Amino acid sequence: MAKHTAKEPIDPRLDDSTIDENIPWPNVNRDMIRVLNTNTWMYYGGLAFFVTMVLISAAIFYNMTTKGLGLLGENNAVFWGLDIPAFIFWIGLSHAGTFLSAVLFYARSNWRRSIYRYAELMTLFSLLNVFMILTIHLGRPWRFWFGMPVPFNGRFLWPSYRSPLAWDLIAITTYTTGSALFLYLGMVPDFAGLRDHVGGWRNKVFKVASLGWRGTDKEWKFLVQAYSLIGAMIIPLMASVHSLVAWDFVNTMVPGFHNTMFAPFFVAGALYSGIAGVIMLVIPIRRMFHLEDYIRISHFDKLGRLMLLLAFVWVYFQSIEAWGAWYKQDSFETFAFLAKAIGPWAPWYWFMIAVCGVMPMALFSRKVRTNLPVMLGGSILINIGMFIERFLIIVPGESITHLPSTWKYYVPTVHEVFIYIILPLSLFGTLFMLSLKIVPHLSLYEIKEILTVPMRPAVETPEAIPKSRAHDIKAEIEVDSETELFSDVDDIIDEKKEEGEEDG
Amino acid sequence: MAEDRSVFARFEFVNDLIQAILDLRDAGFKRDDIEVFSSIPLEVEHLSHSKEVNLKEDEAKSLNEVLFKEGRRVGFFTRIGAAIGISLAVILVGIVPITYPLQPSQQGGMPIVPFPPMGILSFETMILIAFIASILGFAWLTRNDRIKTKVYDKLLTVDRFAIGLTDLSPDRMKEATEIFKQNSTEDIHEFLEDEPGKTQLSESV
Numbered sequence: 001m002a003k004h005t006a007k008e009p010i011d012p013r014l015d016d017s018t019i020d021e022n023i024p025w026p027n028v029n030r031d032m033i034r035v036l037n038t039n040t041w042m043y044y045g046g047l048a049f050f051v052t053m054v055l056i057s058a059a060i061f062y063n064m065t066t067k068g069l070g071l072l073g074e075n076n077a078v079f080w081g082l083d084i085p086a087f088i089f090w091i092g093l094s095h096a097g098t099f100l101s102a103v104l105f106y107a108r109s110n111w112r113r114s115i116y117r118y119a120e121l122m123t124l125f126s127l128l129n130v131f132m133i134l135t136i137h138l139g140r141p142w143r144f145w146f147g148m149p150v151p152f153n154g155r156f157l158w159p160s161y162r163s164p165l166a167w168d169l170i171a172i173t174t175y176t177t178g179s180a181l182f183l184y185l186g187m188v189p190d191f192a193g194l195r196d197h198v199g200g201w202r203n204k205v206f207k208v209a210s211l212g213w214r215g216t217d218k219e220w221k222f223l224v225q226a227y228s229l230i231g232a233m234i235i236p237l238m239a240s241v242h243s244l245v246a247w248d249f250v251n252t253m254v255p256g257f258h259n260t261m262f263a264p265f266f267v268a269g270a271l272y273s274g275i276a277g278v279i280m281l282v283i284p285i286r287r288m289f290h291l292e293d294y295i296r297i298s299h300f301d302k303l304g305r306l307m308l309l310l311a312f313v314w315v316y317f318q319s320i321e322a323w324g325a326w327y328k329q330d331s332f333e334t335f336a337f338l339a340k341a342i343g344p345w346a347p348w349y350w351f352m353i354a355v356c357g358v359m360p361m362a363l364f365s366r367k368v369r370t371n372l373p374v375m376l377g378g379s380i381l382i383n384i385g386m387f388i389e390r391f392l393i394i395v396p397g398e399s400i401t402h403l404p405s406t407w408k409y410y411v412p413t414v415h416e417v418f419i420y421i422i423l424p425l426s427l428f429g430t431l432f433m434l435s436l437k438i439v440p441h442l443s444l445y446e447i448k449e450i451l452t453v454p455m456r457p458a459v460e461t462p463e464a465i466p467k468s469r470a471h472d473i474k475a476e477i478e479v480d481s482e483t484e485l486f487s488d489v490d491d492i493i494d495e496k497k498e499e500g501e502e503d504g
Numbered sequence: 505m506a507e508d509r510s511v512f513a514r515f516e517f518v519n520d521l522i523q524a525i526l527d528l529r530d531a532g533f534k535r536d537d538i539e540v541f542s543s544i545p546l547e548v549e550h551l552s553h554s555k556e557v558n559l560k561e562d563e564a565k566s567l568n569e570v571l572f573k574e575g576r577r578v579g580f581f582t583r584i585g586a587a588i589g590i591s592l593a594v595i596l597v598g599i600v601p602i603t604y605p606l607q608p609s610q611q612g613g614m615p616i617v618p619f620p621p622m623g624i625l626s627f628e629t630m631i632l633i634a635f636i637a638s639i640l641g642f643a644w645l646t647r648n649d650r651i652k653t654k655v656y657d658k659l660l661t662v663d664r665f666a667i668g669l670t671d672l673s674p675d676r677m678k679e680a681t682e683i684f685k686q687n688s689t690e691d692i693h694e695f696l697e698d699e700p701g702k703t704q705l706s707e708s709v
Contacts, residue, residue, distance in 0.1 A: 025663035174632040193661040220545035456517035
């Protein structure tokens with residue numbers, strides 16, 4: 001295994017740069033291959049844990065499917081218990097990928113380059129969870145295809161396109177397809193880089209995935225065109241998907257749901273929890289694979305600032321929701337809000353306000369933004385708070401309807417906790433851990449773009465040759481025994497040395 | 505055939521590569537005949553700012569013509585996909601209520617073909633099909649490019665640059681080789697296009 005050569009300044013918290021521009025290009029390839037080849041007990045332990053949890057949760061889901069929905073805590077009033085909050089939560093998490101990759105791509109923010117691939121993978125796996133939760137929450141998941149516009153289905157019926165539920169399905173299908181294609185397109189040159197230097201069974205995968213990429217000027221031109229076009233299309237799509245989900249609620253007369261600000265509220269909340277999700281993912285990965293050269297403290301500083309901004313937007317929408325409950329002068333709206341603020345849901349509500357509204361104000365301090373354990377803990381708390389937020393949007397409104405005789409409290413059962421919380425979390429973890437071994441998590445070409453381009457020094461003398469970039473590379477690199485990447489560089493250096501000796 | 509010879513030159517430094525491209529252009533090689541390989545998209549505007557390159561205005565223009573050849577665009581496929589997507593949604597949302605078994609007069613005063621859902625679904629399907637068409641367009645356009653020359657070097661995905669020239673006469677081949685040598689090329693390979701076993705130059709990686 002290659003030796004880690006990270007060189008952090010004495011106090012990395014004071015370093016504002018997002019990457020050391022003098023990292024040699026081959027090091028980027030080497031570090032990407034190192035991630036693929038690093039097998040630690042932490043990796044296999046984590047994978048085994050997630051797979052075990054998936055199997056346990058799947059068994060519980062099977063039990064629920066065979067015995068019936070009576071195993072769940074849902075009742076006549078609260079017909080969406082944990083399923084729809086989980087659905088919204090995972091859609092929200094998926095928004096960070098698009099934001100970090102597409103929005104910051106157009107904003108020309110170079111710091112996104114080291115971390116956006118993680119965000120995009122988070123988007124894809126979150127959306128797979130969304131599909132799973134949508135299917136499970138139907139109660140009869142084998143009839144999922146009834147929602148699809150399939151002709152000649154023997155029922156003489158099509159989905160009602162007047163219903164936001166039908167919009168949801170199409171919007172999420174589009175978003176998942178778009179996110180997967182956007183992710184894949186950016187990875188084509190990186191797959192080629194891995195294809196050229198990684199052997200074994202993965203070489204066959206990379207050969208197919210790289211589409212025969214050679215790096216010609218025309219290929220780059222078409223890639224940049226396609227990437228820019230898809231990036232431009234996926235940004236409004238991102239906003240539309242969560243807006244459509246919000247309209248699922250807005251179009252009903254349930255107290256607490258009928259609110260015109262839900263669409264932007266949902267999108268802002270999605271970005272907020274998504275950024276926190278990226279921080280949760282990137283900190284352990286950085287530590288596990290020693291990616292300190294690429295994911296620097298300054299990345300977390302910037303993510304922290306972004307999270308602080310989104311925290312303010314979120315607090316604004318929460319305030320508007322509270323104010324609206326009074327301003328509408330609708331007693332049921334007021335009851336629904338009071339049930340959250342001082343009623344049976346109050347402990348959850350104030351916990352949410354504390355971790356999502358008050359705690360992030362600590363991000364004003366640079367010391368907090370650059371303290372990784374604090375950022376990790378804070379991000380986990382924010383995402384717990386955001387899950388509770390989705391729960392409090394759905395459940396109190398359902399439990400306090402316009403018919404007081406139907407008012408009911410809701411307590412989720414163990415089945416619901418496993419099916420709607422532990423199963424998606426562990427499935428996400430499993431997919432992400434597996435992806436670490438077959439997907440280039442660092443964007444090779446995008447990182448190289450912000451490094452120093454190999455240039456011939458203005459005057460080259462035989463004395464200058466040993467100090468050339470290639471020699472520096474040789475001194476730093478321990479050639480990976482499996483990939484044998486840089487043996488050509490060695491040959492070239494030897495040739496140049498010989499030439500230098502002859503000339504000298 | 506005299507016209508089926510190709511040459512492939514590898515460079516360690518980007519300023520050598522740029523100078524070689526400019527010299528080839530001065531020697532009368534057409535921009536479409538020069539194929540440039542790199543592990544990043546080379547942006548002339550970005551490169552022009554470095555003191556090692558120091559391009560003049562006409563040189564930057566000439567280089568830009570080679571690196572960003574005019575011609576087909578992925579956007580064409582995207583637009584076709586978008587148009588298909590919108591049409592699909594309009595047909596779907598329009599036909600479903602019209603073919604509903606109950607009579608249109610029984611729809612409770614609502615319009616038979618609802619326009620707000622049609623707008624929303626048109627947007628979603630437009631984006632969906634445009635995505636797919638863009639990727640297919642990208643795959644198709646780059647596939648055509650690969651058919652032209654088969655040569656490749658594995659170091660190109662690490663840190664090397666290269667120029668490929670195809671369909672050369674012996675005289676032009678000699679001229680190109682001289683230009684490459686003058687610009688400190690690291691490695692030159694001359695070969696026949698249909699010669700077997702010459703598609704992979706860097707065997708040691």
